Amino acid sequence: MKRLGLLLLAAVVVIAAGVAIFLFKPASLPDVSAAQAKLPAGQALIDRGEYLTRAADCVACHTTAGDKPYAGGLAFKLPFGTIYSPNITADKDTGIGNWSDAEFVRALHQGIDKDGQNLYPAFSYAAYAQMTTEDALAIKAYLFSLPPVKADAPKNELGFPFNQRYVMRFWNLLFVPSGPLQPDPAQTAEWNRGAYLVEAMAHCGECHTPRNLFYAVDNGRKFAGAELQGWKAYNISSDKRTGIGGWSDQQLFDYLSKGHAENRGAATGSMGEAVDFSLRHLTPEDIKAIVTYVKSVPPQTSTDKAVVEAEPAALTASTAYAPAADAATQDGLGLKLFQGACASCHGWNGEGLQTPYAALKGSRTVNDPDGTNLIQVILKGAHMTTPQGRQSMPAFATAYSDVEIAALSNYVLGHFGGKQSAITPADVAKARTQ
């Protein structure tokens, strides 16, 4: 009995020691010399890095509105607290100016910072882990070519146990791939390029794939759609009804490269940013590769109600300048607001009056009876840089009440999406906090 007890105790001690070593042993640094050797030098390296930095959309997370790019400070409201993106400019005090190449690569591949501390996976290193070391180094070269910005990011607001960074090591063990994405010889070069861009660079799945209990992307339901920070990342699997299976290649190409596609509406929210900061800068070949890869992802049927109704009755019966006579909305508050603040750009037939970016027809945002993204766009507005200048929708949060925005949302969903929605002022109030 006593021996058994001792044995048990010994086992516990050994396991505990093992766990402790696993958790607290200093992380080793990768050897990056081989990759360094393969890279060009000077401007060629910086140019390559710039393209890849855009493809990986670093700026979206590491910049706050109106402030210097890559200076960090953007808040991520997660279910367990708020964390802030760090400054990744080459500033030596507040940025990553003192980081070595190996430290930078380790951060991208393993989510470990210069001091060996674990980073949180709001930083999508689970995706970047699949990036080649050369590409990671090119990104660093580009970031270091920019002027350093002195800016301290706010302190994270996380409660126990989430503030214990070492916990992430378990998570990494389970969910972070080791080594760059390997090409699938059975697929075309274009498909493989697309896969690399989507998985290692653009990290589409970070938003569009649902997460499991451990907050890791659930690749069993790849691209089935998810909700985060108050926005829906829609199903982008090839499911015809709830995904993008019904989109033509051209529509996908336009949406990704320009931020809108005919009869599919415009990208807003985080997707708008992804296009604005990242995708629109990619070469047409790369966009085509992304389209090829994304379309090959097997269909996932989601329960999301954002299913586009092609020809809603009210919409088809309207002209650009006049809504169809529709007894139901005759004197509604939503209609009234739409007449005043919205119709000048959007029109009533879904085409957009001055710019196709204001076209609402076919957009999932106006077809989602939950109104999730619609409410957010009305509250926060939208921006997109296009070859024809900056297209903007103002943010209506300040001057319009919850009641008004709820009414407007219901009107828009009914008119443009043919959806019977029941958005309440409380829904809007909640969206404001997200």
Added chain:
Amino acid sequence: MIALNVNGEERNVDVPEDMPLLWVLRDVIGLTGTKFGCGIAQCGACTVQLDGRPVRSCVLPVASVGARKVTTIEAIGTTPAGKKIQDAWLDLEVIQCGYCQSGQIMSASALLDRNPAPSDRDIDAAMSGNICRCGTYTRIRAAIKQAAKA
């Protein structure tokens, strides 16, 4: 060079493609009747017509005008609806400071052009995007109705 047809005249303007039509009209061509009020399509002061349809010129990149015919306040009086609207505007003394009225008249004439007998609801739909800080709304409504009868 971008080719435009403004009030029946062919114009070639050497401007950036993303320049809004408003500023091409005002600062390059010199047609200052079209006004700047907000620059974000919220006030309607900059309304002109493209092939008879009202658009907010402050957010309309000049390159996207294409072959469509631009009509501005300076020429709206040559259209039957525009003339009726102008007469009714003067008859009912709609105008106060007048700054918003180019846009109001452009929106109203386009309405009358496509809808010879607009109801209150039609007027709401067509005119609520045009802000008047002087508060001439009730007269605008009355004048559109009078013009419809003319």
Added chain:
Amino acid sequence: MSKPSSSPTTATSRRAFLQGGGLLLGFALFGAGIKPVLAASTAQPVDGDVTAAFAPDAFIRIGTDGLITLILPNIEMGQGTHTGEATLIAEELEVGLDQVKAVDAPPNDKLYATAALGGQATGGSTSMRATWEPLRKAGATARMMLIAAAAAEWSVPAGECVARLGVVTHQPTGRQLAYGALADAAARQPVPSQVTLKDPKDFQLIGKSSRRLDTPGKVNGAVKYGIDIRVPDMKVATVAACPVLGGKLGDVDDRAARAVPGVRDIVRLDNAVAVIGDHFWAAKKGLEALDISWVDGANANLASANIMAALKAASERKKPIMARQEGDVDGRMKAAATKVEATYELPFLAHAPMEPINCVVHVRPDECEIWVGTQVPAIAQGLAAQVTGLPLDKVILHNQLIGGGFGRRLVAESVAQAAAIAKQVSYPVKVIWTREEDIQHDLYRPAYYDRISAGLGADGLPTVWVDHVAGGSVLGNYIPGGWPEDKLDDDAVEGAAKPPYDLPVIQVDWVREDPPVPITWWRGVGPTHNVFVVESFMDELAHAAGKDPVEYRRTLTRNQPRAAGVLELAAEKSGWSTPLAAGMGRGISLHDAFGSYMAAVLEISVSPAGEITLHRAVVAVDCGITINPNTVEAQIEGGLIFGLSAALYSGITFTDGRVDQSNFHDYRILRNNEAPKIEIYHVKSSESPGGIGETATVSAAPALANAIFAATGKRLRTLPFNRDALKTDGADKKSVSMIPPLAAPIAAALASVKPADTELEKL
């Protein structure tokens, strides 16, 4: 050295106007009180020498071609002033309104000092009030001189001649001479020392709705506002001032901006930076491309809540300046059967006239030429002189038509800014502010915190009335060296000091607390603020006394005939005592301001979700003799909508020293589909004309507050009205969509599962 730019054709050239043959009559409209000083001349008109006994500030010119031009010192900005003033002259001159043309006067503060405003200015609804008599006298004088000239020509007694529609007729013989033919001879006639004005019953124009003079060019884009001015070689600039109020410009990296096609120059000022381009678009893109760092300064942490807290603290602690104290205030308050108290809060307000701030300036080594629409041309001229270091007479200001003033153009700081920009370049520059700049760098209607109380007697009527006003001094900004600390700024208590009620025991005082925010006039500062408090509170008293609000006011206006007159008319025409449907309410507001009396009844409904719909407004007005009823009505309609817009939506707020609002999407303006139907009724009056431009704005907020109370039983004492406070319980959880009848059962089912959803959302 660049050549002087030629004046655009629309600009007034005073010299050209004053030269040439015909009859020129100058008269002192403001300078010499109400007695006109007149002189006629065809030779050398007085120009510049204003110290002479003859100091004309307005002119009537009758050319030998028969053209009649009036130079008027007030500025036309949509309020119909020119038409009104021309009507007065034309009435006595015996011409039709279509025979005259009115133009703005050039700046000259000595000449145009409006007594009421202490400087050449158009504001405070003073125009018609100040000019009613002198303009008619001037017209009559010119008529008499023309008749005298005709009589001399025909060698007949002047008494046998009459003037009508620009023609003098010798009645016995039917001979006729037109004014144009008589103009030269009339100029040689002595200026009559006695003029007789028409009996009001003979008025042909006054009291009739005549067409506005300034409108035909406004339906076809022909008229030019300041923003439309184009002078040769002109470039266009747009500007960004430090977003933090009072902050300064730090570093500017302009490399990217200079690369923008069409960008010409980047100009740094102490607190702002401007980009000048070939056109506005280049300037705007250039401005966006600048990398600017600002030095925030003392206001870096300023927030609206702090300002209101400071006002509250000042109101409660600082020693007030007494505006009015009559009777035993304390004693009555102690003895009162009931005491009613309330505090009211009012926000900062922006003007947001439709025409954004703009100014064309050409600074040459020896001269500065300015084209701008301003309510204060002389102040603008003075500022430009200061900025450029040129003597005043080397600053030439061409005043332009104004696309909305509302008080915004009673300050000229933007002219100084434009001059400072233009000074740094050799060519003429048109500075145009974006709407964002206009909203964020306005000078605002001040915020106020008012504590008001009353004691009620056994009959429910007030036995004592105490109104403590707290806010900044607007007038103080116009006084060099600032407003003396212990002196009452009448504007701060205007509308509060003398409510049109029988209130024998009354105290009204003011605590001055200037905000760290620039402030100025705003379509009737004092009354728009004070009458909201007074009239809301009057309703509170009526309610406390269990009386109908109209009945209550009726009792209190027994000795106020003009107030009682509009009250009765508004009550009658609105059908005050007829019942309304549930959810609807009527509110009344009564006041006297700017020399006019007004009662307004507003009929509204409030939905369970708290949304306000404005259905109908009934306004009764006594503004004395009505010169042009149509213009009066237009001003009432516009003023009311302006006030309703503010009461519902407007309030400028600050975060970190920056204005939170920026354009019409967040500084919201009432739209056409929200405007109520408006009915206006006149009380016939023989009093001299009162102001009307701001009168109805004053009525809007209190009438609306009282209507909201009538509809919901909720008293809102803070502007803009917080519509969320009007929600009925549970309204948050209900969809506000308009549901098609057939789908209603489904929707009801959806709604019934909603509470569960909401609980889930909380997790």
